[in-house]
Amino acid sequence: xxxxxxxxxxxxxxxxxxxxxxxxxxxxADGVAPDLAKARSYFHDCPPNCDPTKTxxxxxxxxxxxxxxxxxxxxxxxxxxxxxxxxxxxPWARNAGHGSEFLAHFVNLAxxxxxxxxxxxxxxxxxxxxRFWDRHGFQATNVSGTNAQGxxxxxxxKSLGDHG
Numbered sequence: 424x425x426x427x428x429x430x431x432x433x434x435x436x437x438x439x440x441x442x443x444x445x446x447x448x449x450x451x452a453d454g455v456a457p458d459l460a461k462a463r464s465y466f467h468d469c470p471p472n473c474d475p476t477k478t479x480x481x482x483x484x485x486x487x488x489x490x491x492x493x494x495x496x497x498x499x500x501x502x503x504x505x506x507x508x509x510x511x512x513x514p515w516a517r518n519a520g521h522g523s524e525f526l527a528h529f530v531n532l533a534x535x536x537x538x539x540x541x542x543x544x545x546x547x548x549x550x551x552x553x554r555f556w557d558r559h560g561f562q563a564t565n566v567s568g569t570n571a572q573g574x575x576x577x578x579x580x581k582s583l584g585d586h587g
Contacts, residue, residue, distance in 0.1 A: 429482045431466040437489045438462040445513040470499035470506045483525050490516035495529050505533035507543040547575035
C-alpha cells in the first residue's frame with residue numbers, strides 16, 4: 424500500500440476509473456452512478472473558506488491500482504481546524520485495515536499542519552461509514568444538515584490536541 428497526492432492533469436482518468444469500479448457510495452449519496460464530471464469535481468471541491476492550494480487530494484494504491492481517495496482541507500469550520508471532506512475505499516480494499524491506515528495518514532497531516540481538531544460529515548444512511556468513524560474516535564457534534572439530495576448528514580469531530 425502506498426499513498427500519494429493526486430493531480431487533475433495526470434490522475435483524472437484513474438479517479439474516473441475508480442468511481443466506475445466503486446459506484447456504491449455515489450449511488451447512495453447522489454442517487455446515480457458517478458460520471459466524468461463527478462471525477463473532475465474531486466479535484467476542485469473544497470469546504471468554505473479553505474485554500475484549495477493547501478488541500479491534500481490523496482490516492483491510496485494497492486499494487487498499482489487506485490483503491491482509495493481522500494481530501495483534507497484546512498480552515499473549516501474554524502481557522503485551526505482540518506476537514507476531511509472525503510474518504511472512500513473501493514469495495515476490494517475494505518475490511519483489511521487499509522481505511523485505518525489511510526485515516527492515520529490524514530490525521531498525521533492535520534497534526535503536522537497544527538490543526539486542533541479534525542472534522543468530517545457522514546451521511547446518516549451510511550451506517551458502515553458511521554461505525555468506522557465511531558471506532559476511530561470521532562464523535563457527533565451538534566451540527567447536522569442535508570446533502571443536495573436531502574439526505575441527512577451528521578458532522579463529527581476528533582480532537583487532535585493543542586497544536587496552536
